[in-house]
Amino acid sequence: MRDEIIPEDLEPQQEGGGDQPVPDAGQAEAPEDIMSQPVFVSLPARAPRVTFSIIAITILVYLVQISGQYLLQQGLWGGCPYIFFYPDLPACYGMKINELIVAGQYWRLFTPMLLHGNLLHIGFNMYALYILGPELERHFGHWQFLALYVVSGFTGVVASFIFTSAPSLGASTAVFGLLAAQGVFAFQNLKVFGRIARRALSSIVNLAVINLIIGLSVGIDNWGHMGGLIGGGLITWFSGPVYRVEGVMPKFHLENTRQQGASVSAILGVFTLFSILATGMLLMRGL
Numbered sequence: 001m002r003d004e005i006i007p008e009d010l011e012p013q014q015e016g017g018g019d020q021p022v023p024d025a026g027q028a029e030a031p032e033d034i035m036s037q038p039v040f041v042s043l044p045a046r047a048p049r050v051t052f053s054i055i056a057i058t059i060l061v062y063l064v065q066i067s068g069q070y071l072l073q074q075g076l077w078g079g080c081p082y083i084f085f086y087p088d089l090p091a092c093y094g095m096k097i098n099e100l101i102v103a104g105q106y107w108r109l110f111t112p113m114l115l116h117g118n119l120l121h122i123g124f125n126m127y128a129l130y131i132l133g134p135e136l137e138r139h140f141g142h143w144q145f146l147a148l149y150v151v152s153g154f155t156g157v158v159a160s161f162i163f164t165s166a167p168s169l170g171a172s173t174a175v176f177g178l179l180a181a182q183g184v185f186a187f188q189n190l191k192v193f194g195r196i197a198r199r200a201l202s203s204i205v206n207l208a209v210i211n212l213i214i215g216l217s218v219g220i221d222n223w224g225h226m227g228g229l230i231g232g233g234l235i236t237w238f239s240g241p242v243y244r245v246e247g248v249m250p251k252f253h254l255e256n257t258r259q260q261g262a263s264v265s266a267i268l269g270v271f272t273l274f275s276i277l278a279t280g281m282l283l284m285r286g287l
Contacts, residue, residue, distance in 0.1 A: 050146045051133030055126050058171060061114045062122050065090050091115050095169045096157055102285045109161065109278060113153035115169035125171040132178040139185065139241045144263045151271050152177020152232040158274045159227025162281050168221040176225045177232025179208055184236040192243045192254065231270055239266035 068087035094111035101108050116122035137145040156173020183204040186197040193200075208229065212222060239262040243254040 046138045046142065048134035048137045050142045050149075051129060051137050054133070054146075054149060055129060058114055058116075058122065058126060061090055062116050065115065091169060095167050096160060097167045098161055098165050098285070101161060102282055109157045110150070110154055112157050112169040113150075113171045113174045116171070117169060121170060125175050128175045129171065129178070132175070132182055136178060136181055136185070140181075140263075144239070144267075147263075147267045148177065148181055148232060148235055149174045151235060151267055152181075152228045155231025155270065155274045156224040156226075156228030158278045159230070160221050160224035161278060163223040164221065166221065168224055170221070170224075172221075173224045173228035176208070176211075176228035177235075179204060180229040180231075180233035181236040181240065183208070184233050185240045188237075188240060188242050192245060227274075231274065234270050235263075235266050237266075238269070239263040 065088050068089050090111075094108060094115055096108050096112045097105075116125065133145070133149075136148070140148060153171065153174030156176065157168075160168050160173070183201055186193070186201040186204065190197045190201075212225060214220065239258060241256045242258055244257055245252050246255045247253050
């Protein structure tokens with residue numbers, strides 16, 4: 001796959017080098033005519049299998065949520081012991097409820113990212129995942145992207161658990177993590193992607209601010225959003241791809257300068273940090 005970019009670290013060559021090849025486009029000087037036209041480089045070519053799998057699983061869970069009334073009428077299950085979730089079985093046993101997490105139902109720190117309150121709620125989150133997911137998965141790889149999504153969702157739920165007692169659900173914790181990841185990725189690769197990265201970064205910052213302002217409304221878990229932003233941003237800052245342009249004209253490609261194992265260390269580090277925060281809150285509330 002080839003994409004059109006204009007790397008900012010390709011400087012014009014001195015006089016007399018008009019059409020010489022570039023021995024190392026990431027470091028050496030480039031012909032002046034490169035600066036007047038786009039440079040085509042090879043980017044990772046990965047199908048967004050994980051993104052579409054998450055969307056499919058989340059939609060399937062939502063279908064189970066809305067089928068609760070039918071299942072109850074058919075006598076296939078006896079309803080939810082928590083009347084305010086009745087008859088939503090997945091929400092009953094998966095939503096973030098602080099008292100039940102303290103009581104030992106720790107899976108509720110993960111399962112809320114699969115649950116949604118209504119069609120508009122799931123529609124917005126899955127559309128955002130559809131927009132953000134494929135490009136991030138393309139650059140991060142399948143497993144690192146999956147870990148980014150899950151751990152960002154987890155950090156968002158932990159933040160919500162610590163700072164608000166209100167029950168909550170939704171994939172927006174993970175989606176805000178992807179939003180932060182996209183912003184950090186664009187910032188760390190400004191020299192390679194140039195104007196494209198600056199426009200993307202500006203749009204992402206504006207979108208995050210607008211959504212956080214909207215999140216001040218009653219019924220929206222802004223703590224979960226901010227926790228997801230922090231988690232996704234930290235993971236990407238320490239492990240997201242940082243490219244340099246390499247190759248000779250006209251065959252340029254992008255080389256990831258991150259050391260192998262950086263993603264595992266960053267993901268485990270962020271997960272461990274928020275696990276410690278959650279454990280501390282569990283101990284405090286269990287006293």
